[in-house]
Amino acid sequence: MTEVRPRIRLPRSASAGDSIVVKTLINHDMESGQRRNSAGETIPRQIINRFTCEFNGVMVLDAALEPAISANPYMEFEAVVPESGDFVFTWYDDNGEVYTATETFEVS
Amino acid sequence: MQHLKPAKTLALASACVAALWSGAALADPDLSADLMIDGELHIVTQAPADDIVPNLPARYSGWLFRDPATRDMQADDFENPAMLAVDSGAELWETADGTAGQSCQDCHDDAEESMAGVRARMPHVNADGELWSMENYVNNCRTERMGAEAWRWSGGEMTSMTAFISMQSRGMPVAVQIDGPAAPYWEQGRDMYYTRYGQLELSCSSCHEESTGMMIRADHLSQGQISGFPTYRLKNAGIVSIHNRFRGCIRDTRAETFAEGSEEFRALELYVASRGMGLDVEGVSVRP
Amino acid sequence: MLTRRDTLAIGLGASAVAMLPVAAAATPVDDAIAAYTGGAAIAEGGVTITAPEIAENGNTVPITIEAPGAVEIMLIATGNPTPNVGKFTFGPGSGAPMIATRMRLGRTQDVLAIAKMEDGSFASTSVEVKVTIGGCGG
Numbered sequence: 001m002t003e004v005r006p007r008i009r010l011p012r013s014a015s016a017g018d019s020i021v022v023k024t025l026i027n028h029d030m031e032s033g034q035r036r037n038s039a040g041e042t043i044p045r046q047i048i049n050r051f052t053c054e055f056n057g058v059m060v061l062d063a064a065l066e067p068a069i070s071a072n073p074y075m076e077f078e079a080v081v082p083e084s085g086d087f088v089f090t091w092y093d094d095n096g097e098v099y100t101a102t103e104t105f106e107v108s
Numbered sequence: 109m110q111h112l113k114p115a116k117t118l119a120l121a122s123a124c125v126a127a128l129w130s131g132a133a134l135a136d137p138d139l140s141a142d143l144m145i146d147g148e149l150h151i152v153t154q155a156p157a158d159d160i161v162p163n164l165p166a167r168y169s170g171w172l173f174r175d176p177a178t179r180d181m182q183a184d185d186f187e188n189p190a191m192l193a194v195d196s197g198a199e200l201w202e203t204a205d206g207t208a209g210q211s212c213q214d215c216h217d218d219a220e221e222s223m224a225g226v227r228a229r230m231p232h233v234n235a236d237g238e239l240w241s242m243e244n245y246v247n248n249c250r251t252e253r254m255g256a257e258a259w260r261w262s263g264g265e266m267t268s269m270t271a272f273i274s275m276q277s278r279g280m281p282v283a284v285q286i287d288g289p290a291a292p293y294w295e296q297g298r299d300m301y302y303t304r305y306g307q308l309e310l311s312c313s314s315c316h317e318e319s320t321g322m323m324i325r326a327d328h329l330s331q332g333q334i335s336g337f338p339t340y341r342l343k344n345a346g347i348v349s350i351h352n353r354f355r356g357c358i359r360d361t362r363a364e365t366f367a368e369g370s371e372e373f374r375a376l377e378l379y380v381a382s383r384g385m386g387l388d389v390e391g392v393s394v395r396p
Numbered sequence: 397m398l399t400r401r402d403t404l405a406i407g408l409g410a411s412a413v414a415m416l417p418v419a420a421a422a423t424p425v426d427d428a429i430a431a432y433t434g435g436a437a438i439a440e441g442g443v444t445i446t447a448p449e450i451a452e453n454g455n456t457v458p459i460t461i462e463a464p465g466a467v468e469i470m471l472i473a474t475g476n477p478t479p480n481v482g483k484f485t486f487g488p489g490s491g492a493p494m495i496a497t498r499m500r501l502g503r504t505q506d507v508l509a510i511a512k513m514e515d516g517s518f519a520s521t522s523v524e525v526k527v528t529i530g531g532c533g534g
Contacts, residue, residue, distance in 0.1 A: 003196070005192065005195055007186065007191065007192065007195070007459065009186045018491075019491025019492055019502060020491065023186055023187070024450045025186070025189065025191075025192065026460070027192040027196075029345075030501070034477065054487075054489065055489045056489075058487065058488050058489035059487025059488060059489055060486075060487050060489040060491075061484060061485070061486060061487060061490060061491050061495070062481060062484075062485040062487060063482055063484045063485070063495070064483040064485075065482045065485065066480045066481055066482055066502045067480075067500075068473055068476055068478065068480070068481040068499050068501075069421060069481065069482055069497060069498070069499055069500070070345060070456045070457075070497075070498040070499055070500055071345035071346075071455075071456075072189045072192055072305065073498075074187070074496075075496070075497055076460075076495070076496035076497070077157070077484075077490070077491075077492075077494060077495050077496070078490065078491030078492040078494060079489055079490065079491050080489055080490070080491045094112060104434065105480055114517070175448065175450070175452050176448075176450065177448045177452070177458050178452050179449075189456075325528075326528030327528070341453075342452065342453040342455055342456035343453045343455050343456075343457075345455060345456060394452040396452035
């Protein structure tokens with residue numbers, strides 16, 4: 001489970017100007033920095049500390065996340081789709097890595 | 109619990125066992141609940157009892173004992189976090205590994221066809237007369253055919269693979285073989301089920317047969333069915349194998365446990381699987 | 397026995413005390429609230445939290461927050477060692493000021509959502525979520 005693998009769900013269809021429900025899930029331990037290993041040493045914190053969603057370059061949601069977000073972070077929110085275009089989802093890891101996923105959405 | 113002194117912990121544990129026998133509050137199952145995945149696939153979570161489970165009124169999936177929030181998480185394939193492991197398993201399926209340069213797919217093609225029903229029949233007696241769990245079959249392919257290293261029984265690769273393979277049997281009734289060459293293993297498993305283990309002297313039956321539907325502290329005692337396994341446990345935020353759950357149960361009786369993959373746990377797996385015959389394989393369930 | 401409303405009132409009372417010149421030590425929750433609002437008044441209500449009354453496992457507790465008219469929602473778990481859970485800012489492309497996620501709760505506690513409104517004012521709601529200790533290591 002070391003490879004990070006985002007999952008995204010958008011509705012099958014929507015009309016221009018609709019508000020749609022967006023769901024995202026990504027596999028990540030969200031290591032809180034509060035746990036200890038079997039040797040009694042603190043396991044260093046490593047979490048997704050920020051998540052953003054943009055549609056055609058317009059910010060939909062910008063979330064600052066703390067260790068109290070559960071492992072495999074789940075986010076559900078609403079976005080307006082004025083026209084067809086691309087959703088860009090970005091997860092920022094404490095270790096400096098950035099994971100990005102893009103989904104094209106067509107309005108009818 | 110770690111901060112409690114051993115004596116106090118033991119007293120608490122005894123208190124909870126005492127509460128069990130006094131038959132405190134009856135909890136579940138919620139027999140009105142119906143498991144429909146994504147509004148499309150119906151999963152059988154209740155099946156009639158028979159000679160295998162003479163002491164149960166009927167067979168109930170662990171799903172019926174969970175609260176609505178947990179049940180809902182399993183009823184939607186996107187919200188079910190176990191699907192992360194299924195995705196990961198699907199990728200492993202088509203990835204070549206080992207000296208032979210082969211992937212699972214190279215021999216078994218489309219898992220949707222070749223693996224359909226496999227989970228429902230596990231564990232199964234192999235050609236040499238030995239009872240094997242799905243993990244044994246997977247590792248046998250890896251070491252004997254692929255020239256790859258065996259995976260750890262409850263390691264991330266193995267649980268992803270068993271999650272992916274189990275998905276191909278989702279919605280099919282559990283149908284393990286318990287006669288013929290399987291009979292002695294099944295009897296061994298049944299004997300284990302009724303054997304009291306540990307300082308608390310609890311058998312599987314003490315909790316999951318005699319006390320099913322009651323509360324053990326704040327938890328709901330299910331029938332201990334494994335039709336939903338491998339399962340995503342909210343506590344672990346990851347996939348838990350059948351043998352890992354067995355280990356946890358026996359450890360909680362304050363006993364030395366058997367090893368994952370041991371002959372004992374494979375026999376117990378067969379017997380417990382047979383107690384769920386007629387319930388549908390849930391592929392990958394969600395449990396607290 | 398304390399009702400949810402009493403608990404909130406006590407919480408607010410404590411933060412008022414914290415602002416006095418000779419203040420008693422502020423709790424981490426007070427600090428988290430003050431850091432977010434800058435000490436501004438918080439109206440009660442106008443935010444809806446949907447969460448289980450009793451969570452089967454504190455490690456993964458589903459929660460939905462809706463705050464009509466909000467531009468941002470701050471989520472605080474008042475009983476966690478580190479109270480902040482997340483800050484959710486709704487951009488121009490947002491369809492509704494709502495967020496659903498899953499969070500960790502260390503014990504039974506009040507979960508507090510503070511919404512920042514378009515005019516810069518704040519509103520909040522809290523709900524109690526009971527976290528059970530399972531029978532089998534849960």
